[in-house]
Amino acid sequence: MLKTYRYRLKPTKSQVTILERQLELCRFVYNDTLAYRKNAWELEQRTVKRFETQDRLPQLKLEVPELKEVYSLVLQNVALRVELAFKAFFRRVKNGEEPGYPRFKGKGRYDSLSYTQSGFKLDSKVLSLSKIGDIKIKLHRPIEGKIKTCTIRRMPTGKWFACLSVEIEDAPLPPWKDGSVVGIDVGLASFATLSNGEKIANPRFFREEEKELARVQRKLSKAPKGTPERKAALKVVERVHERIANKRIDFANQVGHKLVDRFGVIVFEDLDIMNMLKNHNLAKSISDVAWGMLVKATESKAAYAGSKVVLVDPKYTSQMCSRCGMIVKKDLSERIHNCPECGLTMDRDLNAAINILRLGMQSVRKSDRSPVL
Numbered sequence: 001m002l003k004t005y006r007y008r009l010k011p012t013k014s015q016v017t018i019l020e021r022q023l024e025l026c027r028f029v030y031n032d033t034l035a036y037r038k039n040a041w042e043l044e045q046r047t048v049k050r051f052e053t054q055d056r057l058p059q060l061k062l063e064v065p066e067l068k069e070v071y072s073l074v075l076q077n078v079a080l081r082v083e084l085a086f087k088a089f090f091r092r093v094k095n096g097e098e099p100g101y102p103r104f105k106g107k108g109r110y111d112s113l114s115y116t117q118s119g120f121k122l123d124s125k126v127l128s129l130s131k132i133g134d135i136k137i138k139l140h141r142p143i144e145g146k147i148k149t150c151t152i153r154r155m156p157t158g159k160w161f162a163c164l165s166v167e168i169e170d171a172p173l174p175p176w177k178d179g180s181v182v183g184i185d186v187g188l189a190s191f192a193t194l195s196n197g198e199k200i201a202n203p204r205f206f207r208e209e210e211k212e213l214a215r216v217q218r219k220l221s222k223a224p225k226g227t228p229e230r231k232a233a234l235k236v237v238e239r240v241h242e243r244i245a246n247k248r249i250d251f252a253n254q255v256g257h258k259l260v261d262r263f264g265v266i267v268f269e270d271l272d273i274m275n276m277l278k279n280h281n282l283a284k285s286i287s288d289v290a291w292g293m294l295v296k297a298t299e300s301k302a303a304y305a306g307s308k309v310v311l312v313d314p315k316y317t318s319q320m321c322s323r324c325g326m327i328v329k330k331d332l333s334e335r336i337h338n339c340p341e342c343g344l345t346m347d348r349d350l351n352a353a354i355n356i357l358r359l360g361m362q363s364v365r366k367s368d369r370s371p372v373l
Contacts, residue, residue: 001303002165005143009127009152009160010136016160018132019113022070023154026078027110029067032060033082034102050083070113071130077114112153120150127162137162144168156238168304181265183357185317185349186291188282189335192255193349195357200255205247206288213240248290249297256297260305267360268295269314312359322346322354 011019036056037048054076061067067075085102092099119130122143126134129152145168153161183195191202216236223230259266273292299309319327324342337344337351344351 001168002148003145003168003300003304005141005164005166007140007162007164008138009162010138011160015133015135019152019154019160022074022113022132023110024107025067025070026074026113027105027107028064029057029060029075029078030082030110031104033079034085034104037082037086050079053079053082069131071115071119073116073119074113077116111155112151115150115152117148122147122150122164135160155242157235157242180263181267181357181361182259182263183267183353183355183360184259185269185352185356186271186289186294187349188285188289190349191289192294193347193353195350195353197350199349202289203247203251204288205244205251206284209240209244213237213244216240248293252290252293252297253301255294256301259298260301260307263307265308265310265360265364266298266302267310267312267356268298269317269356270311271314308364310360310363312356312363317355317359318348318352320355322351322358 033053033056036053040046040048057067057072057075057079082102089099089102115129121128122137123134124139125136127137127150128134129150143164143166145166147164148167149165151163151165153163155161185193187193188202190199192200194200216233220230220233220237223233271291273286295309295311301307302309316327319329321328321337321339321342321344323344324339326339326341328337328339330337330348335348337346337348339345
């Protein structure tokens with residue numbers, strides 16, 4: 001099982017110059033690899049695999065000697081990223097979704113370097129990177145397990161982070177969690193409603209910062225293009241966006257941590273959030289609550305806390321009566337579930353959370369009965 005730690009880096013000005021140059025060289029390799037695969041199909045009707053693109057790297061280094069400045073495994077990872085982009089494209093085509101063909105990356109659009117297995121070494125105060133040097137790192141918490149990969153990421157605000165993927169052993173389900181289960185209905189009125197009746201308030205981080213964001217964006221729009229004033233104004237806008245994102249991530253991690261501390265089985269709806277964003281009346285509110293972030297945070301924490309996250313089909317969870325199973329149609333504005341069949345009256349989100357829990361437990365019982373091959 002993999003767990004990821006993120007630490008702030010403090011590179012010197014000369015190290016930032018090296019890092020940014022290496023990012024641009026990786027961007028060049030990404031675009032060259034994408035063009036090679038695109039031309040192979042358009043001109044020869046031939047599909048190119050990752051190993052063929054990686055085998056091109058030695059020849060590409062002869063043509064562009066500057067590529068020798070980048071660690072070899074980092075360049076190989078670039079070819080892997082192109083492969084993953086095509087796999088995602090074909091998966092969307094297969095699922096009948098609107099596919100976006102892999103695109104070339106513009107200047108400044110390639111923002112991370114990935115070291116797999118080698119090329120890096122972590123000390124208490126420095127991270128040593130091959131062909132870059134020793135960079136100061138702030139280890140604000142200890143690392144448990146064996147480090148497998150290291151990714152250096154540049155944020156839009158100019159901050160640098162190291163993301164370390166660590167292999168740890170799967171945690172068994174603690175005895176005190178056995179039987180502690182919960183279904184969770186996410187929403188807009190409340191961030192989440194638990195099947196035990198608890199509600200988590202919607203923090204609305206974007207709404208809190210909306211006026212400030214509008215103010216700095218107006219200042220950005222008035223600054224002439226290509227001037228230092230515009231560059232400074234853009235940094236301010238990016239800092240506001242980063243502050244909103246950090247608040248969302250922190251909130252999702254806190255809620256996820258509390259859930260895995262309390263429950264052995266946690267059930268969410270498997271929502272198609274990208275499809276829900278097509279509702280332009282609710283898109284801003286849906287983006288602000290970041291339900292997907294909560295599910296991912298809970299899944300990652302559950303893996304090493306001995307809990308289990310189950311995703312269920314959201315169909316009819318809000319319409320079905322949790323007592324008798326009758327489908328009771330409701331508009332989004334109706335906040336109370338009233339069943340004409342059994343007379344049940346309760347909050348619609350609580351009714352949905354109970355249905356989500358029931359579906360999740362049915363799924364768990366089915367998987368427990370499945371034969372081991």
